[in-house]
Amino acid sequence: MNRRIFLNRAAAAAAGLFLPSRGSGRTKHVILIVNGGARKKDYYENGSIARNVRRLASEGFVFEQDHCGQIASHDAAFAELLGGKTYPTIRSLYLVPSTMERCRPRILVCRDMAHDVGHRSSEAYLSTVKTTDEEVGRVLDWVKSHPDFNQNTAIVIRPEFGRDDEVNAHGALHHSYGFYYTHRVASIFWGPDINRGVDTKTVVRASDMAPRIAKILGD
Numbered sequence: 001m002n003r004r005i006f007l008n009r010a011a012a013a014a015a016g017l018f019l020p021s022r023g024s025g026r027t028k029h030v031i032l033i034v035n036g037g038a039r040k041k042d043y044y045e046n047g048s049i050a051r052n053v054r055r056l057a058s059e060g061f062v063f064e065q066d067h068c069g070q071i072a073s074h075d076a077a078f079a080e081l082l083g084g085k086t087y088p089t090i091r092s093l094y095l096v097p098s099t100m101e102r103c104r105p106r107i108l109v110c111r112d113m114a115h116d117v118g119h120r121s122s123e124a125y126l127s128t129v130k131t132t133d134e135e136v137g138r139v140l141d142w143v144k145s146h147p148d149f150n151q152n153t154a155i156v157i158r159p160e161f162g163r164d165d166e167v168n169a170h171g172a173l174h175h176s177y178g179f180y181y182t183h184r185v186a187s188i189f190w191g192p193d194i195n196r197g198v199d200t201k202t203v204v205r206a207s208d209m210a211p212r213i214a215k216i217l218g219d
Helices: 051-058 074-081 093-104 114-119 120-144 207-217
Strands: 031-035 059-067 109-113 154-157 184-189 197-205
Touching: 031 093, 031 114, 031 207, 051 120, 051 154, 051 184, 074 154, 074 207, 093 109, 109 207, 114 120, 120 154, 154 207, 184 207
Parallel strands: 031 109, 031 154, 059 197
Antiparallel strands: 059 184, 154 184
16 A cells, blocks of 8 residues: 555545555554644745745645634643543653653644744744744654654644734734634644645544544554
């Protein structure tokens, strides 16, 4: 079978992933990167500050219309994303390699809240997006080069929600109801059982993430 499984667009909203035959999946670990509140126009669409995320996306699969219903509370949005379950969680992408080496968890969540600096300054927020992208590149290269993880580890990127379409009069970027880029983010999947492609139309949701990751792992 092809290195990456086919994601069936018709079933995407309900199931997310069209799995390989039983026993043929190779994914044993998932690194879920939750990059706080970030707009897809910045962390995904803007190649000048999202070079590494674009690289990862080009080798994986992207749902470009991932809907965020919970956008007022980071904690509520995060809980919805994880389906109410608890997984090993770290706060810095810098800790991914050492945590994977030491604990070898099936699912490791990296919840990066640095993007919330957007409440104070849109410029600082964009700088954070660029820094996070550089860290994503280091994690991607580490996984690819690691003898134990390079054939069995998936990386998933999905923020809790986005941010407003426009910078406000105070130079800040909040996350408010009614803005397209607040409610719609891009979820990106890369790994040994993930097909390459982009779905520009299917509307998926935060609540789809936990069952989708379970299916990637063959659960």
